[in-house]
Amino acid sequence: MINLRDKGAAIWENQGRFGRIGIALGAMTVAAAxxxxxxxxxxTPIADYESVLVYPIAMFVLMAIGLNIVIGKSGLLDLGYVAxxxxxxxxxxxxxxxxGLNTWEILPIGIAMAMFSGIILxxxxxxxxxxxxxxxxxxxxxxxxxxxxNLGTLGRSEGIINIPTPPGIFxxxxxxxxxxxxxxxxxxxxxxxxxxxxxxxxxxAGRAWESIRQDEDAAELLGVPTFKYKVWxxxxxxxxxxxxxxxxxxxxxxxxxxxxxLQISILILACVVFGGMGNxxxxxxxxxxxxxxxxxxxxxxxxxxxxxxxVLVIMMNLRPDGLLPRKKREKVLPNxxxx
Amino acid sequence: MIGNFLDQFWSLTFGGLSLGxxxxxxxxxxxxxxxxxxxxxxxNSEIFMVGTFATIIVIRDLFKFTQASEPATGLRLWLVxxxxxxxxxxVSGALxxxxxxxxxxxxxxxxxxxxxxxxxxxxxxxxxxxxVRILTDSRPVASPRAMEKKFIGQFFDAGIRIxxxxxxxxxxxxxxxxxxxxxxxxxxxxxxAVSMNPNAARLMGINIDGVVSATFLVGGLMTGAAGxxxxxxxxxxxxxxxxxxxxxxxxxAILGGIGNIKGAFYGGxxxxxxxxxxxxxxxxxxxxxxxxxxxVLVLYTRPNGLFGEALTQTRA
Numbered sequence: 001m002i003n004l005r006d007k008g009a010a011i012w013e014n015q016g017r018f019g020r021i022g023i024a025l026g027a028m029t030v031a032a033a034x035x036x037x038x039x040x041x042x043x044t045p046i047a048d049y050e051s052v053l054v055y056p057i058a059m060f061v062l063m064a065i066g067l068n069i070v071i072g073k074s075g076l077l078d079l080g081y082v083a084x085x086x087x088x089x090x091x092x093x094x095x096x097x098x099x100g101l102n103t104w105e106i107l108p109i110g111i112a113m114a115m116f117s118g119i120i121l122x123x124x125x126x127x128x129x130x131x132x133x134x135x136x137x138x139x140x141x142x143x144x145x146x147x148x149x150n151l152g153t154l155g156r157s158e159g160i161i162n163i164p165t166p167p168g169i170f171x172x173x174x175x176x177x178x179x180x181x182x183x184x185x186x187x188x189x190x191x192x193x194x195x196x197x198x199x200x201x202x203x204x205a206g207r208a209w210e211s212i213r214q215d216e217d218a219a220e221l222l223g224v225p226t227f228k229y230k231v232w233x234x235x236x237x238x239x240x241x242x243x244x245x246x247x248x249x250x251x252x253x254x255x256x257x258x259x260x261x262l263q264i265s266i267l268i269l270a271c272v273v274f275g276g277m278g279n280x281x282x283x284x285x286x287x288x289x290x291x292x293x294x295x296x297x298x299x300x301x302x303x304x305x306x307x308x309x310x311v312l313v314i315m316m317n318l319r320p321d322g323l324l325p326r327k328k329r330e331k332v333l334p335n336x337x338x339x
Numbered sequence: 340m341i342g343n344f345l346d347q348f349w350s351l352t353f354g355g356l357s358l359g360x361x362x363x364x365x366x367x368x369x370x371x372x373x374x375x376x377x378x379x380x381x382x383n384s385e386i387f388m389v390g391t392f393a394t395i396i397v398i399r400d401l402f403k404f405t406q407a408s409e410p411a412t413g414l415r416l417w418l419v420x421x422x423x424x425x426x427x428x429x430v431s432g433a434l435x436x437x438x439x440x441x442x443x444x445x446x447x448x449x450x451x452x453x454x455x456x457x458x459x460x461x462x463x464x465x466x467x468x469x470x471v472r473i474l475t476d477s478r479p480v481a482s483p484r485a486m487e488k489k490f491i492g493q494f495f496d497a498g499i500r501i502x503x504x505x506x507x508x509x510x511x512x513x514x515x516x517x518x519x520x521x522x523x524x525x526x527x528x529x530x531x532a533v534s535m536n537p538n539a540a541r542l543m544g545i546n547i548d549g550v551v552s553a554t555f556l557v558g559g560l561m562t563g564a565a566g567x568x569x570x571x572x573x574x575x576x577x578x579x580x581x582x583x584x585x586x587x588x589x590x591x592a593i594l595g596g597i598g599n600i601k602g603a604f605y606g607g608x609x610x611x612x613x614x615x616x617x618x619x620x621x622x623x624x625x626x627x628x629x630x631x632x633x634x635v636l637v638l639y640t641r642p643n644g645l646f647g648e649a650l651t652q653t654r655a
Contacts, residue, residue: 077454124639132638134379135593138586139631150624262582266461273458302473309465313442316459320451 008281009327031187035180044295050179054251056291058186059244064271064287065193065280066240071269072278072326073197073206074233075213076126077134080141081268083121084114084238086260088245090148093160093255103166103250107243114242115235122234126227141265149257159256163249182251189247190284193240197280200236209233213278274315276322285323344619349497351615357503357572359611360510364565365588366595366603367517368435368558374534374598375554378453381460382438384585385467386431386559390566391576392471393430395482397423398570404483411485419485420571424509428563435559436552438463444548464581472578479577482570506568513564514604517557521600526553534598587614587627590634596644605645 012020034042038049063085070078091110095101101109125136148154155161166174166185174181200206208229211219220226249255267290275286293311297304315323344351365387372380398404402419404411411419442459490498521527532540533550541547569584570576587610595606610630617629637645 071454124635128638128642132593132642135590136631136635136638139590139627139634142586143628143631146624146628262586270458270461273454277454303469306466306469306473309462309469312462313459313466316455316462317442317445320446320449320455 006327008324028187028191032184035183044292047295048179050183052292052295054179054182054186055248056295057288058183058190059248060268060271060287060291061284062186062190062193062244063241063268064275064283065190065197066237066244067268068237068272068278068280068283069197069200069209069233069240070237071272072283073201073213074209074230076230076233078137078234078237079134079262079265079269080121080137080139080144081237081241082260082262082264083137083141083144084118084241085245085248085264086141086144086148086257087114087117088242088247089249089255089260090154090160090245091242092246092249093163094154096163096250097160102164103246104169107246110246111239111242114238114245118235118238119231122231126230126234138262138265141260141262145257145260145262148260155256157257159254159259160249161254163253163255165253166250182247186247189243193243194280194284196236205229205232270312274312274322276324276326278326279322279324282322282324282326289323340620344616346496347619349495351619352612353494353497353499353503355612355615356608357506357568357611358615359608360506361565361568361572361584361607362588362591362611363514363604363607364510364561364568365584366592366607367514367600368562368565369589369592370595370597370600370603371530371554371558371561373592374600375530375551376443376447377598378443378456379460379589380438380555380558381457382442382463382467383435383558383562384581384588385464386435386438386581387562387566387569387584387588388471388576388578388581389434389467390427390431390563391570391580392480392566393427393563394423394567394570395480395576397426398485399483402485404485406481406483408483410487412487416486420505423485423570424564424567427567428560431563431566432556432559434467435555435562439552439555444551447551468578468581475578477578479575481575484574486571502571506572510564510568513561517561518600520557526550530554587630590630593644594634594637596646599644599646602644602646609645 012023015023034053035050037043043049044052063081066084067078067081070076070081088110091113092103092106095106095109096103121137121140125133125140128136148159149157168174172181174185208219208224208226211222211224212226212229216226248259252259268287271287271290272283273286274290275284276282290308294304294308297307319325365383368383368386369380372378372383398419401422402411404419410416438460442463443456446456446459486502488500488502491501491504492499521530529540529545529550530553532543532545533547537547540550565588569580588607591606591610592603593606594610595602595604613633614626614630618626621629
C-alpha cells in the first residue's frame with residue numbers, strides 16, 4: 001500500500017529552508033482561502049457552506065488535535081473528550097452572560113477550567129489502564145452532560161441563551177453571521193495548537209509520551225515518570241478542548257446539553273483514528289473529511305449517517321492505520337500475544 | 340424517605356432484579372468477546388436493539404397481535420413467548436457473527452491493535468442503528484401486549500409480576516446453559532484455551548476463526564435473549580435504545596471484571612439493583628451518575644473489578 005505519510009515526509013525533509021517556508025505558506029493560503037470556494041464543487045447542498053467550515057470542520061480539527069495528544073501521542077484511550085469541550089462552552093456561557101468579561105478574557109479562564117477538570121479526572125483515572133480508562137472517561141463525559149441537564153444554574157435542557165459574540169479586535173467585527181471571521185480566528189487557534197504539539201513532540205514530553213505508548217512498563221523501568229507525563233498529556237488535551245468549547249459557545253450564542261453528547265466524543269475519536277493516529281497532519285485530514293462528509297452528502301439526507309458508518313467500516317478495513325499513518329519507525333511493534 | 344423505601348423495598352428489588360438480568364445477558368455479549376479477543380465489541384448494543392425488534396416482529400407480524408387484541412393465554416401464550424425468544428436469539432446471534440466477519444476479521448488478521456477495530460465497530464453500529472431508524476421513520480415502536488401482566492403471588496407487601504418472574508427464571512436457565520457450554524463442551528474448552536493464550540491454542544490445532552465465530556454467536560444469542568426480555572418488560576423499543584442499555588451493560592461487565600462470565604452475572608445484578616434504588620432516592624435523572632461513581636469507587640479499591648482477571652497488565 002502506498003505510504004503517503006512517508007512520501008510527504010520525504011518531500012518535506014528534502015527541502016531547504018525556503019522550500020519549507022513556501023510549502024507552509026502555500027498550505028496556509030489554501031486553508032485561509034477555503035471560505036471563498038463556496039460556489040464550487042465543495043459547496044454543501046443544504047447547510048450554509050461557510051458555517052460548515054466553522055462548525056463542524058474547523059472545530060473538529062481543533063478538538064482532534066487536542067485528542068491526538070491523549071490518544072495518538074501517549075496511547076491513552078479517552079472516550080469522554082466532549083466533557084472538556086462542554087466545560088469550556090459552559091464557562092463561556094456562564095461568565096459571558098453573568099459578568100462583564102468578554103470572550104478573549106474568558107478564553108484563558110475556560111482553558112484553565114478544562115485543565116483543572118483534566119487533573120481532577122486524570123489523577124484517579126490514569127492509575128488505571130486500558131479499557132477501564134476508556135469507561136471512566138466515557139462516564140465522565142456523560143456525567144458532565146447530565147449535570148448540565150439537571151442543574152438550574154446551567155439552564156437545564158434549555159441551556160444558556162444570548163451568549164455574547166467576541167468583541168472586535170484590530171478593527172475586525174464579529175457578527176454572528178460573519179462566519180469567515182470566525183473561521184480565520186479558528187485557523188489561528190489551530191496553528192497555535194499545531195505549533196504547541198510539534199514543539200512538545202520533539203522535546204522531553206514528546207519522547208516520554210512515545211515511550212509510554214510503546215511500552216509503559218519499560219518506560220517506567222527506564223526512569224520515565226510515566227504517571228506525571230500521562231496526566232500532562234491529559235491536561236494539555238483538555239486545554240485544547242476547553243479552548244474549542246469557549247469559542248464554540250461564543251460562535252453559536254446558544255448552548256444546551258444536547259450539543260455535548262457522547263456522539264461528539266466518538267466522532268472526534270473517529271477523526272483521530274480515521275486520519276492516522278499520532279500524525280498531526282493525518283488527524284487534521286481525518287477531521288476535515290469526517291466533519292465535511294455528512295454535510296456534503298446531505299442530499300441523501302436520511303441515509304447520510306448510514307453512508308458515514310459504511311465509510312468508516314470500509315476505510316478502517318482498507319487502511320487500519322488511518323489515511324496518513326505515523327512514520328514507520330514510530331509504529332509500535334506488533335504484539336505477538338494477540339490472536 | 341426511608342420509611343417509603345422500606346415499604347417499597349421488595350417491589351423495587353423485583354424490578355431491579357429483572358433489569359439486572361437483562362443487563363447480565365447483554366454484558367455476557369461484551370464479556371465473552373472481550374475474554375477471547377481483548378476488545379470492546381462496540382456493536383453489541385445495536386445487536387441488542389435488533390433483538391428487541393425481532394421480538395416485535397414475531398408478536399406483531401407472525402402472531403398478528405395488535406394493540407387492541409386480547410392477550411394470549413395458556414398454551415398459545417407459551418408458544419408465542421418461546422417463538423419470540425428463539426427468533427430474537429437466532430437473529431441476534433446471526434447478526435453478531437456477521438458483524439465479526441465484516442468489522443473485525445480482516446483487522447484481526449492484520450494484527451492492527453485495538454483502536455482500528457473499535458472505529459470499525461462504531462461504523463457498524465451506526466449502519467445498524469441508522470438502517471433501523473430509517474425503516475421505522477425515527478419513531479419508537481410499541482409492542483402489542485401478548486401477555487397479561489398479572490400478579491402471580493405476594494412476597495411481603497410486593498406483588499410478584501409474571502413478566503419479571505419469566506425474565507428471572509429464563510435468564511437463570513440461559514446463564515446455566517452458558518456456563519455448562521463453556522465449562523463442559525469441546526467448543527467451550529477451545530474458547531477458554533484461546534482466551535488464555537491464542538498462540539498456544541493455535542499450535543494445539545484449534546481453529547481460531549471458528550472459535551471467534553462461536554464466541555460472537557454465543558454472545559449474540561445472549562444479547563438477543565436480552566432484547567426479548569426487554570420488549571416483554573417495557574413493551575416498546577426504538578432505534579436508539581441500544582446505546583443507553585449498551586453503556587449500562589458494559590459498565591456491568593466492567594464492574595464484575597470484564598472477560599469473566601461470573602463477573603458479568605454479579606456485575607449485572609449489582610447494577611440493576613443499584614440503578615433502581617438510586618433512582619428511587621435521587622430521581623431517575625441522577626442514576627447514571629450514581630452508577631459511574633460506584634464504578635469508580637469499585638475500580639479504585641479493586642482495580643480488576645469484583646471478580647476480574649489481572650487486566651491492569653493488559654493493554655488498550
